[in-house]
Amino acid sequence: MRRTVIFKGWKLPILLLLPQLTITALFFFYPAGQAIWESLFIPDPFGLKSQFVGTGNFEFLLSDRYYRNSFRTTAVFSISVTFLSMGIALYLAVLADRLIKGAGIYSSLLIWPYAVAPAIAGVLWLFMFNTRVGVVSWYIGLLGYDWNHVLNQGEAMGLVVLASSWGRISYNFLFFLAGLQAIPKSVIEAAAIDGAKFWRRFRTIVIPLLSPITFFLLVVNIVYAFFETFGVIHTITSGGPQQATTTLVYKVFSDGFVGQDLGSSAAQSVILLFVVGLLTVIQFKFIERKVHY
Amino acid sequence: MKRMSMFFVILSAALMLATPVRAATQIEWWHAFTGRLGDLLAEQVNQFNASQSDFEVIQNNKGNYSETLNAGIAAFRANEQPHLLMVFEVGTATMMAAKGAIKPVYEVMKDAGVDFNPEAYLGPVKGYYTTTSGDMLSLPYNASTPVLYVNKDALSAAGLDPNIDLSTWQKVGAALDVLKASGNACPLVTAWQSWVHLENLSAYHDVPFATKDNGFAGLDATLSFNGPVQVKHIQTMGDWAKEGKFIYTGRRNEGGANFRAGECALFTESSAGYAGVKKEAKFDFAIRFLPYWEGVTGAPQNTIIGGASLWVMQGHSAKEYAGVAAFLNFLSTPDIQSAWHQNTGYLPITLAAAAQTKTEGFYDANPGTEIAGMQMTAKAPTSNSKGIRLGFFDQIRGIIDEELEAVWSGSKNAQAALDTAVDRGDLLLRRFEQLNR
Numbered sequence: 001m002r003r004t005v006i007f008k009g010w011k012l013p014i015l016l017l018l019p020q021l022t023i024t025a026l027f028f029f030y031p032a033g034q035a036i037w038e039s040l041f042i043p044d045p046f047g048l049k050s051q052f053v054g055t056g057n058f059e060f061l062l063s064d065r066y067y068r069n070s071f072r073t074t075a076v077f078s079i080s081v082t083f084l085s086m087g088i089a090l091y092l093a094v095l096a097d098r099l100i101k102g103a104g105i106y107s108s109l110l111i112w113p114y115a116v117a118p119a120i121a122g123v124l125w126l127f128m129f130n131t132r133v134g135v136v137s138w139y140i141g142l143l144g145y146d147w148n149h150v151l152n153q154g155e156a157m158g159l160v161v162l163a164s165s166w167g168r169i170s171y172n173f174l175f176f177l178a179g180l181q182a183i184p185k186s187v188i189e190a191a192a193i194d195g196a197k198f199w200r201r202f203r204t205i206v207i208p209l210l211s212p213i214t215f216f217l218l219v220v221n222i223v224y225a226f227f228e229t230f231g232v233i234h235t236i237t238s239g240g241p242q243q244a245t246t247t248l249v250y251k252v253f254s255d256g257f258v259g260q261d262l263g264s265s266a267a268q269s270v271i272l273l274f275v276v277g278l279l280t281v282i283q284f285k286f287i288e289r290k291v292h293y
Numbered sequence: 294m295k296r297m298s299m300f301f302v303i304l305s306a307a308l309m310l311a312t313p314v315r316a317a318t319q320i321e322w323w324h325a326f327t328g329r330l331g332d333l334l335a336e337q338v339n340q341f342n343a344s345q346s347d348f349e350v351i352q353n354n355k356g357n358y359s360e361t362l363n364a365g366i367a368a369f370r371a372n373e374q375p376h377l378l379m380v381f382e383v384g385t386a387t388m389m390a391a392k393g394a395i396k397p398v399y400e401v402m403k404d405a406g407v408d409f410n411p412e413a414y415l416g417p418v419k420g421y422y423t424t425t426s427g428d429m430l431s432l433p434y435n436a437s438t439p440v441l442y443v444n445k446d447a448l449s450a451a452g453l454d455p456n457i458d459l460s461t462w463q464k465v466g467a468a469l470d471v472l473k474a475s476g477n478a479c480p481l482v483t484a485w486q487s488w489v490h491l492e493n494l495s496a497y498h499d500v501p502f503a504t505k506d507n508g509f510a511g512l513d514a515t516l517s518f519n520g521p522v523q524v525k526h527i528q529t530m531g532d533w534a535k536e537g538k539f540i541y542t543g544r545r546n547e548g549g550a551n552f553r554a555g556e557c558a559l560f561t562e563s564s565a566g567y568a569g570v571k572k573e574a575k576f577d578f579a580i581r582f583l584p585y586w587e588g589v590t591g592a593p594q595n596t597i598i599g600g601a602s603l604w605v606m607q608g609h610s611a612k613e614y615a616g617v618a619a620f621l622n623f624l625s626t627p628d629i630q631s632a633w634h635q636n637t638g639y640l641p642i643t644l645a646a647a648a649q650t651k652t653e654g655f656y657d658a659n660p661g662t663e664i665a666g667m668q669m670t671a672k673a674p675t676s677n678s679k680g681i682r683l684g685f686f687d688q689i690r691g692i693i694d695e696e697l698e699a700v701w702s703g704s705k706n707a708q709a710a711l712d713t714a715v716d717r718g719d720l721l722l723r724r725f726e727q728l729n730r
Contacts, residue, residue, distance in 0.1 A: 046391045051730070151698060151701055
C-alpha cells in the first residue's frame with residue numbers, strides 16, 4: 001500500500017527547491033541557451049560584430065564529410081574506452097577479491113594511476129610510443145613492426161584509447177571491488193556446494209548482482225569518454241592523423257579555441273547536447289531495465 | 294587595543310616607506326615565449342625599463358601562440374586587454390579584420406609623434422603586416438624563413454661530398470638516393486610542412502598560394518595551391534616518403550629532435566631553429582638555401598616569413614600609447630635587433646640591424662646565418678611572394694596538414710589531396726568573408 005503525504009502550501013517547497021533551481025538555471029540552462037543562440041550566428045572572435053546565418057552553421061557542419069565522420073570516431077572511441085577500461089577493471093577486481101593476503105596493498109597500488117591528470121597521462125604515453133625515441137615503439141620495432149601513430153590512423157586511435165582507459169581502470173576497479181565484496185559469501189558458497197564451478201557462479205550470481213554497479217560505471221565511463229578525454233587526445237595526436245582521433249568534443253575545442261570559429265563551435269555544442277541527451281535516454285530506458293537492484 | 298592600533302600605525306608607515314613613488318605608466322605586453330626566447334625577451338624589457346623612467350613595460354607569458362591569442366581575445370571581451378599582444382603570422386587576417394579591437398602601429402606612432410620610418414624595415418618582413426596602401430598595422434617581432442640544414446657527417450658517411458650542391462630539389466633527390474642506398478634511416482625530415490612545402494614553395498617559385506595576391510587584395514580570395522608546381526613537389530615528397538627517403542615526424546617541429554640527435558641528414562626548418570641546432574648538434578652541420586625546382590620560371594623568387602608580430606590593442610589612454618610607441622621604437626633599434634637576430638636565428642627586422650650584424654663580423658664567425666636574410670631579400674617580392682593573408686588560416690593549415698598526411702601515408706595522391714584541401718579551405722574562406730562583409 002502506498003501512502004502519500006501531501007503538505008499544505010507551496011511556498012516552503014519552492015523555497016527549499018530554490019537553491020537547486022538557481023544553480024541549475026545559472027550554470028546549465030543559461031550557458032546552454034547561450035550556445036543555442038550563438039549557433040545561429042557567425043560571430044567575430046572579439047565580439048565586435050556578428051552575422052545572423054540561421055541554420056547556416058548546421059548546414060556547414062553537416063555537409064562536411066569530416067564532421068559526419070567524427071560521429072563514428074566518437075562512437076568507436078567511447079565504446080572502446082568504456083569496454084577496455086571496464087573489462088580490465090573487472091578482471092583485476094575479481095582477482096583482488098580472491099586475494100587473502102596483501103589485498104590492501106594490491107588495491108592501493110592499482111588506484112594510483114587515477115591520480116594522474118589526463119594531460120600528463122597523455123604525455124607519458126606519448127613518450128613511450130614516440131615513433132623515434134619511445135621505449136615501447138622501440139621494442140615493437142625489434143619485433144619487426146614499424147610503429148608510426150603519426151601517420152597510421154588505426155595506431156593513433158589505439159594509442160589514445162589505451163591512454164584514456166589507463167587512468168580509468170583504477171576508478172572502475174574501485175567500484176567493482178566494492179561491488180564484489182558486497183555480494184554475500186553465503187550465496188556463492190551455497191552455489192559452490194551445489195556443484196557450480198567458478199564460471200557458472202560468475203555468470204549466474206556475480207554478474208546479475210553486480211549489474212547496478214556495472215550500469216552506473218557504464219554511464220559514468222561513457223560520459224568520461226565523451227567529455228574528459230580531451231586532454232589525452234590533445235597531447236597525443238591533436239586529433240590527427242587526418243582527423244582519425246578527432247572526437248566531437250575535441251572538434252568543438254579546436255574549431256572554437258584554436259580556429260576562432262565560434263559560430264561553428266557553438267553549433268557543434270548544440271549537436272553534442274542532443275547526442276548526449278539521446279544517449280542518456282537510451283541508457284536509462286533500455287539498459288536500466290536489465291539491471292537488478 | 295592600544296597596542297593593536299599602534300601596530301597598524303607602524304605597519305602603514307612601513308608600507309608607505311616600502312612602496313616607492315611610482316609615476317611610471319605601466320604597459321602590459323602578453324607574449325608566447327618561454328625558455329630561452331622568454332629570457333631574451335625579458336632582457337629586452339628590462340633594458341627598456343632601465344633606460345627611462347616614464348614607462349614600465351610588464352611582460353607576461355600567456356602560453357603558446359594560440360593560447361596567447363585566445364587570452365588576448367578573452368581579455369578584450371572583458372575589457373581587460375593588454376596594450377601589446379603577440380600574434381603569430383597566421384592570425385594576421387583575424388587581427389586585421391578586428392578593426393575595433395586593434396590600433397594600427399603607424400597610427401600609434403603618428404599620434405605619439407615618434408619618428409617612424411617604415412622604409413627602415415626589411416621589405417618582405419614588413420610586407421606581411423602592411424596594408425596594400427603601405428600602412429604598417431603591426432610591428433614585426435620575430436620573423437624567420439625556412440632554410441635547409443645539412444648534417445655534413447651524415448653525407449660523408451654515405452660517401453657524398455659534405456659540400457655537395459643541394460640548391461635544387463633535383464640535386465636533393467639524387468643525394469637522397471645515395472643516402473638511402475647507404476642505409477641512412479632518415480635522409481630527409483621537415484618541420485612545419487604546410488609553411489615550408491606549400492606556402493614557401495609557392496612564393497619561392499612565384500606561383501600563387503591563393504588568388505587575390507594570396508589574399509592581400511581582398512576577402513574573396515580562393516585557394517590555388519593545387520597547381521602543377523605544388524602537385525609535382527608534394528607528389529615527389531610522397532614518393533620519397535614511400536621509399537623511406539623522407540621521414541614524417543609530425544605537424545610541428547618534432548623532426549628537429551631527430552636532426553639534432555644526428556639521425557637525419559637533411560632537415561627543412563625555420564632559420565630560428567639555428568640556436569637549437571648549434572647548441573645540441575654533435576656533428577658538423579651547415580645551413581643552405583632552401584632548394585627549388587630547376588626549370589620553373591622565376592624560381593628561385595624569395596621565401597616568406599613565419600613568426601609573430603606585436604599588435605596594439607584599442608581602449609587605452611594617449612599617455613599609455615605614447616609609452617607603447619616608445620617601446621616599439623626601442624625594439625626596432627639596431628642594437629636590440631642585431632642582438633636578437635644573432636641570439637635566436639630570427640631575421641633582423643630592420644636594414645640597419647642587418648648591416649650592423651654584418652660589420653660586427655657575426656656572419657663570418659657563424660657561416661650560414663646570413664642565408665635566411667639573403668634568401669628573403671634576393672629579389673623584390675612579387676604578388677605571389679609578399680606573404681599570405683587568409684582568414685581562418687590556422688584551420689586551413691590544419692586541413693593542409695591532414696591532407697598532406699594522406700599523401701605521406703600513401704592513401705591519396707598529391708593532386709587528389711591538394712584538390713580536397715583547396716575545396717575544404719575555400720569553405721572556410723567563404724565563412725570568413727561572410728563574417729566580415
